[in-house]
Amino acid sequence: xxxxxxxxxxxxxxxxxxxxxxxxxxxxxxxxxxxxxxxxxxxxxxxxxxxxxxxxxxxxxxxxxxxxxxxxxxxxxxxxxxxxxxxxxxxxxxxxxxxxxxxxxxxxxxxxxxxxxxxxxxxxxxxxxxxxxxxxxxxxxxxxxxx
Numbered sequence: 001x002x003x004x005x006x007x008x009x010x011x012x013x014x015x016x017x018x019x020x021x022x023x024x025x026x027x028x029x030x031x032x033x034x035x036x037x038x039x040x041x042x043x044x045x046x047x048x049x050x051x052x053x054x055x056x057x058x059x060x061x062x063x064x065x066x067x068x069x070x071x072x073x074x075x076x077x078x079x080x081x082x083x084x085x086x087x088x089x090x091x092x093x094x095x096x097x098x099x100x101x102x103x104x105x106x107x108x109x110x111x112x113x114x115x116x117x118x119x120x121x122x123x124x125x126x127x128x129x130x131x132x133x134x135x136x137x138x139x140x141x142x143x144x145x146x147x
Contacts, residue, residue: 001014002014008054019038019043022038023043033112
């Protein structure tokens, strides 16, 4: 529905539904942290930006330039070539066997926190200082000078 919908706002809303479905797949794969981050970053932040851009641009069917027959034909040919390349690349692959011993607690937030605050404490703190300096720099650049 994302591709087939005519209204761009509806298309973005269907994309949000798709992102929630992908987060559901992450939960089924026992990666709860990745699912939560996916919902926050993609469905929360990026889709809001997409909606604002679409609403600000005010995309209407009347203002959209019409594509020529040559451009539509070139798009179809390019899509067919891409499909042939993908099929050829996938023919060369082989299926991997399912792993025998998988840790059931692999994707849990508790285990991620333990590893993050024990083995990777120094890189975690360095990245937090980097983010803090970037925020301070953004505030300083956006601040108006008073005269």
